[in-house]
Amino acid sequence: MNKIIAERYELIDIIGQGGMADVYLANDTILNRTIAIKILRTSLAKDPIYIARFQREASAAAALSHKNIVEIYDVGEDNDQYYIVMEYVPGRTLKELIAKRGALHVMEAIDIMKQVLSGTARAHQMGIIHRDLKPQNVLVSSSGTVKVTLTQFTQTDVIMGSLHYLAPELARGEKATVQSDIYALGIVFYELLRGQVPFNGESPVNIALKHMQEDLPSLREFNPSIPQ
DSSP states (O other), X not given: OOEEETTTEEEEEEEEEOSSEEEEEEEETTTTEEEEEXXXXXXXXXXXHHHHHHHHHHHHHHTOOOTTBOXXXXXXXXXTEEEEEEEOOOEEEHHHHHHHHOSOOHHHHHHHHXXXXXXXXXXXXTTOOOSXXXXXXXXXXXTSOEEXXXXXXXXXXXXXXXXXXXXXHHHTTOOOOHXXXXXXXXXXXXXXXXXXXXXXXXXXXXXXXXXXXXXXXOHHHHOTTSOO
C-alpha cells in the first residue's frame, strides 16, 4: 500500500471495515513490530463533537491493561486522519469460529466466556461501557487466548450495537449501561452454545421486537446435555 501514517506506521493491508472506521495491518517502523491501526472515516473527522468523544474514549481505553483486552499503543491525528494503534492479534474473530464450527462444547464455551467476562469486567471497573459486544468484536488468538476489542466508537445519536445483541432498553432509545453490556454477553453465550443467535427477523424492527417481547428459545431443547 506504501502509505505511512504519522511518519511511523506503514500500512500493509486492510483487514477490517466498519461503518465508522477501517482497520489495517501495519508495521511500526520505529519499534519494528506488526500492529493493527484503526483509521476513522473522513466524513466523521469533520465533526468536532464526535472527534472530542473519539479522543476521550480512545484515551480511556488506552489506560486499560488486561490480558483479555486488545492493547492500545497509541492514539493520534495526522493530516485530519484520526487513528488508534492497537495490538495485532493473529487468529480469528469469535464470529468466524462459530461460523466454522457451529455450536461449541459447553466447557469450551464457558472457557471463552470467562475470558470475555474478565476483560469486560475490567473495562466496567474503569467506567468504560463497551456498547457493541458481539462475536465480531472478540478475537481468538492462535494460542487460544480471547481478547475483547474496546474501540467500537459510535455516534451518540445512533443506537449502538448490532441488533442481534441489543438489549431491549437500547432498542427503546435508552442510554447504554453496564446492564446492556451484560445482556449482549448473554446473547453471545447463547450463540456459542447454539451456533446461532436466538432471534432473527425480516427487518431490524422485527428483531428488536422479538428481544423486547419474546422469551429466548430454549437451549436445552436444542441440546438436552447442557446443564440447567
